[in-house]
Amino acid sequence: MVIVQKFGGTSVGDLERIQSVAHRVAVTKKEGNDVVVVVSAMSGETNKLVDFAEYFSQNPARADMDMLLSSGERVTAALLSIALQEMGLDAIAMTGRKAGIVTDKHHTKARIERINPQMMKSAINEGKIIVVAGFQGVNSDGDVTTLGRGGSDLSAVAIAGALEADLCEIYTDVTGIFTTDPRIEPKAKKLEKISYDEMLELASLGAKVLQNRSVELAKKLNVNLVTRSSFCDEEGTLITKEENIMEKPLVSGIALDRNQARISLMGVNDRPGIASDIFNALAKSEVNVDMIIQNKAIDDTTNIDFTVPVGDLHDAKTVVDTFVKSGEIKDDSYNEDICKVSVVGVGMKSHAGVAAQAFSTMANENININMISTSEIKVSMVIDEKYAELAVRSLHDTYELDK
Amino acid sequence: MVIVQKFGGTSVGDLERIQSVAHRVAVTKKEGNDVVVVVSAMSGETNKLVDFAEYFSQNPARADMDMLLSSGERVTAALLSIALQEMGLDAIAMTGRKAGIVTDKHHTKARIERINPQMMKSAINEGKIIVVAGFQGVNSDGDVTTLGRGGSDLSAVAIAGALEADLCEIYTDVTGIFTTDPRIEPKAKKLEKISYDEMLELASLGAKVLQNRSVELAKKLNVNLVTRSSFCDEEGTLITKEENIMEKPLVSGIALDRNQARISLMGVNDRPGIASDIFNALAKSEVNVDMIIQNKAIDDTTNIDFTVPVGDLHDAKTVVDTFVKSGEIKDDSYNEDICKVSVVGVGMKSHAGVAAQAFSTMANENININMISTSEIKVSMVIDEKYAELAVRSLHDTYELDK
Numbered sequence: 001m002v003i004v005q006k007f008g009g010t011s012v013g014d015l016e017r018i019q020s021v022a023h024r025v026a027v028t029k030k031e032g033n034d035v036v037v038v039v040s041a042m043s044g045e046t047n048k049l050v051d052f053a054e055y056f057s058q059n060p061a062r063a064d065m066d067m068l069l070s071s072g073e074r075v076t077a078a079l080l081s082i083a084l085q086e087m088g089l090d091a092i093a094m095t096g097r098k099a100g101i102v103t104d105k106h107h108t109k110a111r112i113e114r115i116n117p118q119m120m121k122s123a124i125n126e127g128k129i130i131v132v133a134g135f136q137g138v139n140s141d142g143d144v145t146t147l148g149r150g151g152s153d154l155s156a157v158a159i160a161g162a163l164e165a166d167l168c169e170i171y172t173d174v175t176g177i178f179t180t181d182p183r184i185e186p187k188a189k190k191l192e193k194i195s196y197d198e199m200l201e202l203a204s205l206g207a208k209v210l211q212n213r214s215v216e217l218a219k220k221l222n223v224n225l226v227t228r229s230s231f232c233d234e235e236g237t238l239i240t241k242e243e244n245i246m247e248k249p250l251v252s253g254i255a256l257d258r259n260q261a262r263i264s265l266m267g268v269n270d271r272p273g274i275a276s277d278i279f280n281a282l283a284k285s286e287v288n289v290d291m292i293i294q295n296k297a298i299d300d301t302t303n304i305d306f307t308v309p310v311g312d313l314h315d316a317k318t319v320v321d322t323f324v325k326s327g328e329i330k331d332d333s334y335n336e337d338i339c340k341v342s343v344v345g346v347g348m349k350s351h352a353g354v355a356a357q358a359f360s361t362m363a364n365e366n367i368n369i370n371m372i373s374t375s376e377i378k379v380s381m382v383i384d385e386k387y388a389e390l391a392v393r394s395l396h397d398t399y400e401l402d403k
Numbered sequence: 404m405v406i407v408q409k410f411g412g413t414s415v416g417d418l419e420r421i422q423s424v425a426h427r428v429a430v431t432k433k434e435g436n437d438v439v440v441v442v443s444a445m446s447g448e449t450n451k452l453v454d455f456a457e458y459f460s461q462n463p464a465r466a467d468m469d470m471l472l473s474s475g476e477r478v479t480a481a482l483l484s485i486a487l488q489e490m491g492l493d494a495i496a497m498t499g500r501k502a503g504i505v506t507d508k509h510h511t512k513a514r515i516e517r518i519n520p521q522m523m524k525s526a527i528n529e530g531k532i533i534v535v536a537g538f539q540g541v542n543s544d545g546d547v548t549t550l551g552r553g554g555s556d557l558s559a560v561a562i563a564g565a566l567e568a569d570l571c572e573i574y575t576d577v578t579g580i581f582t583t584d585p586r587i588e589p590k591a592k593k594l595e596k597i598s599y600d601e602m603l604e605l606a607s608l609g610a611k612v613l614q615n616r617s618v619e620l621a622k623k624l625n626v627n628l629v630t631r632s633s634f635c636d637e638e639g640t641l642i643t644k645e646e647n648i649m650e651k652p653l654v655s656g657i658a659l660d661r662n663q664a665r666i667s668l669m670g671v672n673d674r675p676g677i678a679s680d681i682f683n684a685l686a687k688s689e690v691n692v693d694m695i696i697q698n699k700a701i702d703d704t705t706n707i708d709f710t711v712p713v714g715d716l717h718d719a720k721t722v723v724d725t726f727v728k729s730g731e732i733k734d735d736s737y738n739e740d741i742c743k744v745s746v747v748g749v750g751m752k753s754h755a756g757v758a759a760q761a762f763s764t765m766a767n768e769n770i771n772i773n774m775i776s777t778s779e780i781k782v783s784m785v786i787d788e789k790y791a792e793l794a795v796r797s798l799h800d801t802y803e804l805d806k
Contacts, residue, residue, distance in 0.1 A: 015458045022459075052482055055418045056425075057489040064488075064496050068481035071474035078471035079455055085467075086460040093467050098545070142501065 001166040002034045002124070006134065006156035009043035010173050011230035012076050018042075021171075021230065022083035025129060029089060034124045036163065038134040038156040039080055041072025062107035066136075066146045069108075070096070073133035073152065081131045091129040094119065097144070099130070100162075101137035101155065109148035112137060112155075112217075115162035124163075132159065150211035157214050161221030168223050171230035174209055176237035177202065179401035180254040184392050187402035191252060192235075195242040198252045201344045201378045215239065242346055250354060251345035251399040254392050258339045258385060260290065261313045262370065263320065267301040267330025274328060275304065281319045287312040290340075291373045291382065301330065305371060307382060310336060338370065339388045342380040343395055355379045361398045367391055404569040405437045405527070409537065409559035412446035413576050414633035415479050421445075424574075424633060425486035428532060432492060437527045439566065441537040441559040442483055444475025465510030469539070469549045472511075473499070476536035476555070484534045494532040497522065500547070502533070503565075504540035504558065512551035515540060515558075515620075518565035527566075535562065553614035560617050564624030571626050574633035577612055579640035580605065582804035583657040587795050590805035594655060595638075598645040601655045604747045604781045618642065645749055653757060654748035654802040657795050661742045661788060663693065664716045665773065666723065670704040670733025677731060678707065684722045690715040693743075694776045694785065704733065708774060710785060713739060741773065742791045745783040746798055758782045764801045770794055 005025060012018050021037075029035050049068050053060045074095060081093035100116030123130050134152030139145050147154050153170055160168035175190060177199065182188040194202075196219035203212050209227050218225045218239065228236025242248070268274060275294060282289055292306040308316050313334065323329045348354045358379050362369055367390065371382035383391055396402065408428060415421050424440075432438050452471050456463045477498055484496035503519030526533050537555030542548050550557050556573055563571035578593060580602065585591040597605075599622035606615050612630050621628045621642065631639025645651070671677060678697065685692055695709040711719050716737065726732045751757045761782050765772055770793065774785035786794055799805065 015455060019459070049478065052418060052478075053485055056422070056482060056486040060485040061488055064481045064484045067477055067496050067498065068485075071477050074470055074474050075452065075455070078467045079459060081467045082456055082463040082471075083459040085464055093470050095470065095547075144498075 001032075002036070002163055003028055004036045004038060004156050004160040004163070004165045004168040005171065006038040006152060006169065007040065007171045007230055008152065008173075009040045009046070011171050012039055012041075012080070013043040015079075017230075018076065018079055019083055022080060022087060024230065025080075025084060026087055026089055029129055036120065036124070036130045036132060036159055036165070037080065038132045038152055038159060039073060039076040040134050040152040042076055045072040045075070063143060066107045066144050069146050070133070070136040070144045073135050077131045077133040084129055084131070089129055090127055091131060092123050093131045093133070094123075095133050096136035096155065097138040099132045099159065101158065103137035103139050103145045103147070105139045105141070105145070107143075107145055110137060110139065110145035112147065112158045115158055117159075117162040120159070120163060150214055153211060153214040154217060157217045157221065157223050157225065160223045161217070166224065167226060168218065169226045169228060169236070170210065170214075171228060172209060173229060173231060174227070175229040175232065175234045176227055177209060177239070177253070179252070180392055180396050181256060184256065184389050185254075185396045187396065189402060190234075191237045193238045193240060193245050194252055195245055195346050196239060197242070197377055198344050198346055199239045201342065201375070202253055202255050210239075245346070248347045249345055250347035250351055251343055251401065253344050254395045254399075254401070255342045255344060256339060256388055256392050257342070258388060259310050260307045260338055260340050260382065261310050262305060262307050262335040262338050262382060263313075263316055264333045264335070265304045265320065265323075265329050266332070267297065267299070268304055269328045270296070270300055270302045274302075277328075278304070278319075278323060281322070282308075282316060285315045285319050287316045287319065291371050291380065293371055307338070307340070307371065337385045338382050339385045340380050340382050341388065341391045341395065342378055343399070344378050345399075346377050348377050348379075357398055358395060361394050362391065365390055365394050404435075405439070405566055406431055407439045407441060407559050407563040407566070407568045407571040408574065409441040409555060409572065410443065410574045410633055411555065411576075412443045412449070414574050415442055415444075415483070416446040418482075420633075421479065421482055422486055425483060425490060427633065428483075428487060429490055429492055432532055439523065439527070439533045439535060439562055439568070440483060441535045441555055441562060442476060442479040443537050443555040445479055448475040448478070466546060469510045469547050472549050473536070473539040473547045476538050480534045480536040487532055487534070492532055493530055494534060495526050496534045496536070497526075498536050499539035499558065500541040502535045502562065504561065506540035506542050506548045506550070508542045508544070508548070510546075510548055513540060513542065513548035515550065515561045518561055520562075520565040523562070523566060553617055556614060556617040557620060560620045560624065560626050560628065563626045564620070569627065570629060571621065572629045572631060572639070573613065573617075574631060575612060576632060576634060577630070578632040578635065578637045579630055580612060580642070580656070582655070583795055583799050584659060587659065587792050588657075588799045590799065592805060594640045596641045596643060596648050597655055598648055598749050599642060600645070600780055601747050601749055602642045604745065604778070605656055605658050613642075648749070651750045652748055653750035653754055654746055654804065656747050657798045657802075657804070658745045658747060659742060659791055659795050660745070661791060662713050663710045663741055663743050663785070664713050665708060665710050665738040665741050665785065666716075666719055667736045667738070668707040668723065668726075668732050669735070670700065670702075671707055672731045673699070673703055673705045677705075680731075681707070681722075681726060684725070685711075685719060688718045688722050690719045690722065694774050694783065696774055710741070710743070710774070740788045741785050742788045743783050743785050744791065744794045744798065745781055746802070747781050748802075749780050751780050751782075760801055761798060764797050765794065768793055768797050
């Protein structure tokens with residue numbers, strides 16, 4: 001098999017950790033696999049370099065930042081290659097450039113445009129373990145670029161796609177994807193498999209293991225992704241296409257997002273285009289609006305409720321204020337003490353009644369549902385934050401996720 | 404003017420130091436010059452990375468070491484570029500690759516083969532200050548290489564040559580080249596100008612400011628080199644070709660090298676080729692032999708005396724032992740308590756009597772001379788180490804170097 005293994009910052013956090021990563025890579029190689037390793041900077045390094053830059057400027061040139069920040073991954077890649085060779089293995093360290101990762105020109109948040117895998121392929125043919133500096137590529141001007149947050153995961157997935165690898169393993173400090181947050185529901189179980197779409201829903205709903213960009217790319221390139229822990233030998237969770245999952249569970253997991261605030265606009269002037277005006281203004285201020293509910297009031301005005309991340313609340317208020325001042329909105333109110341509980345599962349597509357079950361679970365616990373939003377594979381409910389844990393545990397129980 | 408300014412590790416040792424380097428560069432730019440800056444890694448960084456590598460291996464792959472070690476200079480270059488831009492100056496950071504520095508394939512001690520200065524020239528034409536990561540280049544395979552000890556100086560000199568710069572300033576923590584070590588002779592004066600050849604002699608005789616590789620390259624490329632301090636505004640010492648020095652002093656400086664040991668071989672079998680055999684064997688063991696004296700003994704054997712750096716003494720002994728065992732050498736003795744005092748000056752070429760003056764100075768102080776070696780612009784004498792300071796001060800006085 002061709003296996004891509006990606007190790008994040010905590011997995012290569014010090015020299016001992018790098019040594020134990022080397023042992024893990026060696027085992028995979030000795031089992032007869034071709035191995036490409038992608039590494040992040042040692043944990044803390046990137047933040048240190050950002051602090052250095054901020055000593056000089058609050059707005060450093062992005063090309064310079066890329067030259068600065070790309071150095072951390074180069075250090076880890078070189079060290080891991082040295083460690084592997086000392087163990088008698090044939091290894092070669094590659095920068096993003098040498099691995100053939102070509103990006104667009106958006107410094108500090110570049111997108112991978114293509115991978116020229118010739119160098120990697122010939123190294124693999126020579127039996128070499130390749131260690132690639134993650135998070136970086138090179139643009140068509142030949143300048144180093146970096147890929148933004150979660151960039152090393154993207155490097156790994158893109159490389160796995162280009163090499164048509166059998167597996168892309170993402171090593172972090174958690175053992176996989178769980179049916180829900182085990183800190184809330186100790187009976188939560190690690191999932192063996194999950195589909196890309198379910199993972200995307202779970203990730204955007206608060207499961208922090210993988211970023212959506214990486215999962216989307218894995219889906220697009222048809223890469224079998226595994227998240228697992230570098231601190232133990234436990235099997236992780238396979239993220240793959242729906243067709244590869246034989247027994248499709250009705251519900252895969254319960255996600256909780258506490259990071260939401262609700263904005264209520266009352267007495268909105270019900271002229272055509274008013275909603276468009278408000279949400280365009282919010283978009284312009286880079287406020288991420290999630291759920292939206294609109295319903296007509298009796299007096300020919302309308303009420304609009306929507307949720308935003310707590311961090312965007314201040315900007316959202318500023319935008320709303322301009323409409324209040326212009327008289328288009330009579331009254332506004334804000335509520336940060338809410339949360340969003342979501343039920344996610346590909347099985348919903350073919351089974352009616354999942355949403356209804358969720359609603360009755362809430363009813364049984366006397367939890368009032370403020371807002372509802374559904375997709376093909378997800379039901380999300382906004383409820384008062386004080387009921388968050390109760391809701392998660394009840395839903396976990398309803399769908400028998402501990403079984 | 405086009406000016407290349409190179410700042411070593413202590414000059415960019417922390418963020419405040421980098422900030423003050425930025426101010427110095429800004430002043431040079433605002434005086435109307437085109438400026439290319441070459442920077443080393445922040446002091447301690449390279450050693451830290453070497454320690455990291457040695458944690459894993461005593462003999463790490465050289466290509467990996469280059470990927471590892473080249474990262475330190477990239478960090479400094481990016482930070483300085485950010486600092487300059489924050490001051491309102493147009494600056495661009497360049498890796499060795501982008502600056503067009505092409506080397507041979509000898510990883511960790513590559514030689515610069517050529518510089519493609521197009522990128523630098525067009526940046527200069529756009530009025531930009533260029534900040535180049537020193538110590539590194541790229542070989543014809545596209546892999547990063549490093550230039551070995553003193554590599555950033557070499558980068559600076561080579562760039563100055565390629566750009567036909569008017570001046571290449573090497574900033575360190577000393578203010579220039581002195582007539583002798585001021586710690587020995589407080590009356591030592593800083594030289595305003597010195598020729599390449601004199602600098603080469605002084606450097607190989609213990610003046611540590613510049614390495615010979617850099618001075619040799621400056622001579623070859625006809626680069627006007629200035630060594631000066633980044634910690635004060637004092638003018639430094641210009642190292643240039645002899646023709647540029649109007650008043651050629653008889654003697655420019657007195658150098659002292661304490662790092663020498665003397666090896667005496669007595670009763671050497673006087674067959675043809677014996678000296679060649681001994682010194683070839685020493686060369687094979689990478690022992691650097693400096694001065695050699697041979698004279699015939701009365702019994703048809705010969706005596707050979709030579710000096711080596713103290714660090715090579717152990718290896719030298721091992722080589723000599725094989726000849727003693729085979730009976731080709733009757734007896735050997737070693738003396739580490741010696742030093743080499745040298746008088747250097749281009750004026751010697753046209754003035755006889757400089758050597759004679761040196762010998763009588765020694766005689767007046769009752770210092771016995773053990774060995775003598777001369778070149779066109781240098782007289783070196785090996786004496787007992789206890790007379791080192793006395794000899795330096797007397798010679799300094801004889802040639803009136805404090806005037």
